[in-house]
Amino acid sequence: MGALLVEIRDLVQVLQVKKKLPWKVRGGPPRGIYLLAAILRTALGIGVAVVLGTFGQISGGFGAVIAGMAAPKIIESLRTQTIASAPQPQAHEMIRNQATPAPSRRTASEITEGEAAQDAT
Template identity: 35%
Template sequence: MTALACALWGLFGAFAIEGLQFNSAIRRTRCWPWQYPGEPSFGPWAASVVIRLGIGTGLAAAAGLGDQISGAFGALAVGIAAPYIIEQLSRSARLTRDGAAADSQSAVPAEIGGADEQVQ
């Protein structure tokens, strides 16, 4: 798969998850979400959508170029999971006060076997 194909599948994945969230917001507010009191106005909402689509597209393209995914479904999944992927990458890249890389075990959430897991 080319990087462009991966990017387009990632864009579709990000668009799909945004569409589902938008549908949920419409059902919750019973109007356009930016018209509901307490919700962001149209500008910030649109900016957040563009940012998420860009991140999903970019991550899928990068994963494709790095041979981390081999097909359309993988690129689609990267687009859908883009915010979670960024969150996990940022956790693993945190530095300690002295500038040394943080212990890799501390970056793994407890629910999947990290260092903070409690033994019963």
């Protein structure tokens, strides 16, 4: 319900400012894409509200409406927390990897000449 309210508010805001439907505004998305995005965002809001209600994080209708409205921000927050908690390479490992000299590159003829010189001694 909350996500649907956000979609309606966004639609009304575009209508008030541009005096046209969003898909008729120059540079706006096609109608099908706009409606698909609105349906997906609404479904996302409903899903977040259901999950939070199932696990006892919210109680009552008002909490579900607020969770639905905040669903995109909740998902973004979870995503950034997951990225931030991923293991990062330690500074000393990065320095050690940069300080490691690159292996020398010798051609086949240089290797053969060097081995021949060692065999001669």
